[in-house]
Amino acid sequence: MAEPEVMRVQGVxxxxxxxxxxxxxxxxxxxxxxxxxDRFGPKLHWYAAARLLGDAQTAEDVMVxxxxxxxxxxxxxxxxxxxxxxxxxxxxxxxxRGEMRRQRRMKSVPVSAQVPLESLSELPDQQDMAARxxxxxxxxxLAQALGELEFxxxxxxxxxxxxxxxxxRAVGRSERAIHSILHRARQKARERLMRDEAG
Amino acid sequence: MKQVDEQVTELLTATRPExxxxxxxxxxxxxxxxxxxxxxxxxxxxxxxxxxxxxxGLIPFRAEDAKGLLxxxxxxxxxxxxxxxxxxxxxxxxxxxxxxxMMPERFEFWVSDRAITMRTVAPDGTLVxxxxxxxxxxxxxxYGADGGIRYTADLTPVAxxxxxxxxxxSHALLSGSIGQALSSNLSDVRESVSTEVRDGRRVxxxxxxxxxxxxxxxxxxxxxxxxxxxxxxxxxxxxYAQAEGNPExxxxxxxxxxxxxxxxxxxxxxxxxxxxxxxxxxxxEKVVRLIMKVGDKVIERAEAARLQ
Numbered sequence: 001m002a003e004p005e006v007m008r009v010q011g012v013x014x015x016x017x018x019x020x021x022x023x024x025x026x027x028x029x030x031x032x033x034x035x036x037x038d039r040f041g042p043k044l045h046w047y048a049a050a051r052l053l054g055d056a057q058t059a060e061d062v063m064v065x066x067x068x069x070x071x072x073x074x075x076x077x078x079x080x081x082x083x084x085x086x087x088x089x090x091x092x093x094x095x096x097r098g099e100m101r102r103q104r105r106m107k108s109v110p111v112s113a114q115v116p117l118e119s120l121s122e123l124p125d126q127q128d129m130a131a132r133x134x135x136x137x138x139x140x141x142l143a144q145a146l147g148e149l150e151f152x153x154x155x156x157x158x159x160x161x162x163x164x165x166x167x168x169r170a171v172g173r174s175e176r177a178i179h180s181i182l183h184r185a186r187q188k189a190r191e192r193l194m195r196d197e198a199g
Numbered sequence: 200m201k202q203v204d205e206q207v208t209e210l211l212t213a214t215r216p217e218x219x220x221x222x223x224x225x226x227x228x229x230x231x232x233x234x235x236x237x238x239x240x241x242x243x244x245x246x247x248x249x250x251x252x253x254x255x256g257l258i259p260f261r262a263e264d265a266k267g268l269l270x271x272x273x274x275x276x277x278x279x280x281x282x283x284x285x286x287x288x289x290x291x292x293x294x295x296x297x298x299x300x301m302m303p304e305r306f307e308f309w310v311s312d313r314a315i316t317m318r319t320v321a322p323d324g325t326l327v328x329x330x331x332x333x334x335x336x337x338x339x340x341x342y343g344a345d346g347g348i349r350y351t352a353d354l355t356p357v358a359x360x361x362x363x364x365x366x367x368x369s370h371a372l373l374s375g376s377i378g379q380a381l382s383s384n385l386s387d388v389r390e391s392v393s394t395e396v397r398d399g400r401r402v403x404x405x406x407x408x409x410x411x412x413x414x415x416x417x418x419x420x421x422x423x424x425x426x427x428x429x430x431x432x433x434x435x436x437x438x439y440a441q442a443e444g445n446p447e448x449x450x451x452x453x454x455x456x457x458x459x460x461x462x463x464x465x466x467x468x469x470x471x472x473x474x475x476x477x478x479x480x481x482x483x484e485k486v487v488r489l490i491m492k493v494g495d496k497v498i499e500r501a502e503a504a505r506l507q
């Protein structure tokens with residue numbers, strides 16, 4: 001019985017932390033912007049990179065724009081309607097969609113998505129490289145096997161353990177719809193992964 | 200299902216890319232720039248701005264309709280220190296099969312966070328009207344067919360609300376300029392993007408075409424927006440309309456769109472009466488009102504929605 005109480009206290013503490021950060025951002029404090037970066041930047045970048053199938057540079061550009069927008073427009077954040085995390089994923093998602101639409105219109109794949117992520121001088125040993133490339137191919141196959149929204153919801157669930165409600169806020173769907181999308185996404189992912197293992 | 204989550208997380212972890220060394224600095228740098236203005240408010244404007252807006256047939260920008268490239272072009276516009284537009288607006292015209300025509304008068308406006316200057320010139324080169332407000336020179340003027348007046352008023356005490364007013368008008372002018380292309384007035388919208396080289400620079404030509412929803416006639420509209428690829432700035436916009444069975448007509452053309460150019464201080468002709476006035480501001484939760492007086496007499500009022 002102690003566990004829910006601990007979780008509740010942790011939840012309240014997280015909320016207080018979030019409120020403190022939001023207040024700092026409202027005062028345009030550079031320290032608050034740094035804290036925003038530290039707390040959310042790496043995960044948002046990871047999410048953007050997964051959605052862009054490994055295009056690290058564009059993912060970073062998207063994340064930087066999203067965090068800067070969030071810091072500048074923090075007054076639009078309403079803590080009653082969303083958590084800061086879900087709000088930030090929502091902003092990043094809108095920027096990502098714009099970027100992906102732009103790439104589709106340009107009918108080209110960004111150069112950074114076509115080449116290995118590591119620069120030649122920092123090339124890891126061949127075995128690591130091969131494993132990484134294989135993982136990259138598996139992620140691409142997974143993205144193709146799942147619908148766009150299913151892949152996105154699964155990524156959000158896996159990289160940041162967001163709740164269904166938070167994911168719903170970020171992608172503009174109800175909590176119930178997210179449960180259903182996640183269920184389908186997991187089924188398709190399991191089939192795809194089993195096929196990879198068999199192959 | 201947990202196992203699936205773990206496997207997917209492992210894959211995503213294995214492919215997780217590194218961040219560059221400067222990413223935090225980039226966020227800080229961009230976060231210091233002025234906030235992107237809220238795009239969903241309608242700006243009520245008095246003085247000459249209302250006339251110009253109505254004349255140009257401008258409508259508010261709708262963020263939910265913003266499409267990637269144009270949204271970015273809009274953001275680039277907001278980030279510029281000033282913007283200069285020149286061209287021909289659209290006006291209703293019942294005699295035209297489309298119900299619209301391109302105005303013969305050439306409009307021009309310059310906007311920055313500190314000043315607005317507008318003017319309209321007849322096809323024969325005669326000045327039809329000009330108006331403006333400059334927070335740096337403490338001047339406001341409006342001049343039309345019946346003559347005009349230039350006021351000098353100390354704007355320092357109302358610099359805050361006056362700046363909000365300028366921002367609101369600037370915003371309405373800028374967003375209206377490309378808002379029509381992004382509005383929900385069109386159904387069956389078709390979009391396309393092509394790349395060209397113009398004057399040695401690569402440009403993206405974005406075309407939006409669709410059927411005008413609220414029209415008694417069957418009219419299709421086509422917007423052709425030219426965006427400089429390197430800067431993502433909008434540099435030209437054309438608006439066409441075509442009524443069924445009729446040829447397509449050009450009904451609007453912003454032929455000059457320049458960025459970071461000086462805003463002319465005063466375009467009223469020489470000899471315009473100059474009056475020293477006072478300016479007062481009233482702020483409510485929703486609007487900022489600027490009231491200009493000469494002595495006790497209120498000579499002009501301007502009202503703008505507060506930026507949220």
